[in-house]
Amino acid sequence: MIDSEKIASDFPILKRKINNNNLIYFDNAATSQKPIQVIESITNFYTSTNANIHRGVHTLSMEATNLYDRAKERVAEFINSTDSESIIFTRGTTESINLVAETWGRANLDENSEIVITELEHHSNIVPWQELIKETNSKLKYIPINNDGTLDLSNLDQIINSNTKLVSITHVSNGIGTINNIKNIIKQAKDVGAITLIDAAQSAPHMPIDVNDLECDFLAFSGHKLLAPTGIGVLYGNKKLLEEMPAYQKGGDMILEVTYQKSSWADVPFKFEAGTPNIAGAIGLKSAIEYLMNLSMAEIRNHEIEITEYAYEQMMNINGIEILGPENIDERAGLISFNIPGVHPHDLGTFLDSKGIAIRTGHHCAMPLIKKLGSHSSARASFYIYNTKKEIDKFITEINNSMKYFNHV
Amino acid sequence: MSNYNKLGFVYKKEILDRSIKPGFDKLISNADKLITGLNPFCGDEVKYHINLKENILTNIYLEVEGCAIHKASSSFLSDVIINEKVLEVQSMCEEFISYFNKNNDENKQFKNDKLNIANPLLDIKSNQIRIKCVLLSWNTMHNNLFSKNQ
Ligand SMILES: Cc1ncc(COP(=O)(O)O)c(C=O)c1O
Numbered sequence: 001m002i003d004s005e006k007i008a009s010d011f012p013i014l015k016r017k018i019n020n021n022n023l024i025y026f027d028n029a030a031t032s033q034k035p036i037q038v039i040e041s042i043t044n045f046y047t048s049t050n051a052n053i054h055r056g057v058h059t060l061s062m063e064a065t066n067l068y069d070r071a072k073e074r075v076a077e078f079i080n081s082t083d084s085e086s087i088i089f090t091r092g093t094t095e096s097i098n099l100v101a102e103t104w105g106r107a108n109l110d111e112n113s114e115i116v117i118t119e120l121e122h123h124s125n126i127v128p129w130q131e132l133i134k135e136t137n138s139k140l141k142y143i144p145i146n147n148d149g150t151l152d153l154s155n156l157d158q159i160i161n162s163n164t165k166l167v168s169i170t171h172v173s174n175g176i177g178t179i180n181n182i183k184n185i186i187k188q189a190k191d192v193g194a195i196t197l198i199d200a201a202q203s204a205p206h207m208p209i210d211v212n213d214l215e216c217d218f219l220a221f222s223g224h225k226l227l228a229p230t231g232i233g234v235l236y237g238n239k240k241l242l243e244e245m246p247a248y249q250k251g252g253d254m255i256l257e258v259t260y261q262k263s264s265w266a267d268v269p270f271k272f273e274a275g276t277p278n279i280a281g282a283i284g285l286k287s288a289i290e291y292l293m294n295l296s297m298a299e300i301r302n303h304e305i306e307i308t309e310y311a312y313e314q315m316m317n318i319n320g321i322e323i324l325g326p327e328n329i330d331e332r333a334g335l336i337s338f339n340i341p342g343v344h345p346h347d348l349g350t351f352l353d354s355k356g357i358a359i360r361t362g363h364h365c366a367m368p369l370i371k372k373l374g375s376h377s378s379a380r381a382s383f384y385i386y387n388t389k390k391e392i393d394k395f396i397t398e399i400n401n402s403m404k405y406f407n408h409v
Numbered sequence: 410m411s412n413y414n415k416l417g418f419v420y421k422k423e424i425l426d427r428s429i430k431p432g433f434d435k436l437i438s439n440a441d442k443l444i445t446g447l448n449p450f451c452g453d454e455v456k457y458h459i460n461l462k463e464n465i466l467t468n469i470y471l472e473v474e475g476c477a478i479h480k481a482s483s484s485f486l487s488d489v490i491i492n493e494k495v496l497e498v499q500s501m502c503e504e505f506i507s508y509f510n511k512n513n514d515e516n517k518q519f520k521n522d523k524l525n526i527a528n529p530l531l532d533i534k535s536n537q538i539r540i541k542c543v544l545l546s547w548n549t550m551h552n553n554l555f556s557k558n559q
């Protein structure tokens with residue numbers, strides 16, 4: 001069982017007042033808040049261990065290197081990968097996806113190739129492929145969605161076919177919260193020999209991930225959505241593929257031997273980590289993952305099911321409300337995207353902010369999706385380990401107040 | 410109470426009232442000009458159907474969708490420009506837009522008195538994110554009033 005009130009006491013920012021109200025932070029899909037343990041791990045690193053890694057023989061450098069390497073081991077454990085050499089640190093999900101597009105993509109696609117994504121994707125899993133297909137003359141195909149925001153898999157056999165070289169799909173939609181049955185899609189992709197990439201930006205923070213079981217080739221997520229600092233993220237890759245892939249950025253730390261004429265690359269994963277990495281970020285990520293694993297990812301998912309169902313039921317009682325995405329909680333992550341009659345999302349966002357409640361409003365970096373579902377924008381409340389039913393009660397009350405405020409009733 | 414005050418700083422009573430009833434709702438079937446604006450990021454949308462007589466905006470029919478600030482702002486703009494010369498509309502739009510784009514806010518005194526109708530919008534300048542809701546219609550009017558193909 002998750003004790004969210006106790007957890008909340010680990011998060012200094014949650015003590016802050018916003019416009020004279022206790023902060024209620026429901027914008028976790030954008031980024032999560034950070035517990036004191038993570039903040040201290042970064043401060044401690046800079047106050048007592050700071051040095052560059054993988055280059056010095058002095059004590060500080062060895063200690064820093066050790067922490068950095070242990071961060072990778074923790075990440076591997078977190079997604080149940082047996083090999084920490086499959087873990088590449090990036091700036092975040094966006095860079096992880098771009099890395100695959102620019103290295104594996106450029107080397108392996110041609111005019112007969114097709115890339116398959118879904119209509120649910122975040123811009124960061126659309127735009128890199130749109131650019132790549134221009135360069136390689138390949139084709140981009142979409143798995144469509146049903147009206148309730150679940151994937152329409154009825155034509156999957158045609159969409160994923162012998163021309164498919166890559167299937168890149170989100171595990172959880174950031175726009176409307178749909179949880180995709182990625183295991184089935186990965187299996188179909190493997191049957192035709194395609195490579196698979198999972199965008200786990202919205203799932204890794206909230207539910208157990210097992211790359212061994214999924215058998216995906218790549219998996220990407222961001223630290224900042226799971227209690228870690230910004231600027232650190234992960235690309236997990238199938239080791240054999242990583243070894244065959246060309247290098248990404250070039251420079252220090254990623255080389256084996258450099259002469260004035262030519263250079264050879266270091267082994268995976270260092271081949272993909274040119275330059276001094278975000279060492280403090282990696283250490284913060286390690287601490288964040290330890291915090292989450294200590295709570296248990298399965299328990300975190302259970303907590304989110306509980307409060308999301310609670311919020312969903314009460315929201316359905318609001319006259320005229322439109323909730324985007326699936327109704328079944330097994331298909332929905334801890335995120336509710338909605339529209340209120342007579343109150344534009346931006347006005348609702350400003351109103352709730354005046355009550356200390358932070359939600360996201362707009363298109364959530366999924367413009368084509370929100371448009372397909374018939375609007376330009378929506379309001380989105382997304383929950384995490386420190387959110388409580390009491391906060392949801394206040395949220396519902398204030399939505400009702402906003403309708404009175406803006407409609408003069 | 411102070412929260413409502415703070416909210417009231419942005420959503421002044423005139424803004425809330427106009428967002429519910431923007432006015433200018435009499436259909437024009439023979440408009441001389443149709444000026445349309447859209448912010449695809451949030452869905453704010455506006456259409457001005459305009460009758461022009463000797464370069465004067467004699468009649469306006471307003472269609473507006475979106476947030477309260479955008480709706481109110483579109484309505485204020487209609488009141489400011491009705492019965493004005495095209496050239497004067499251009500210069501009033503410029504003056505209003507430049508008030509929001511300048512860093513200092515000393516000069517709340519507009520050259521043309523008629524702009525004072527839109528005064529309730531001026532405090533929104535302190536809310537960076539919502540300035541674009543205020544300005545969509547004004548920018549649209551300013552950029553398109555002279556163009557032929559609208
Ligand atoms: C599903 C999904 N993919 C990718 C991203 C991009 O993550 P980042 O901005 O951390 O690179 C996000 C972040 O909003 C997301 O929700």
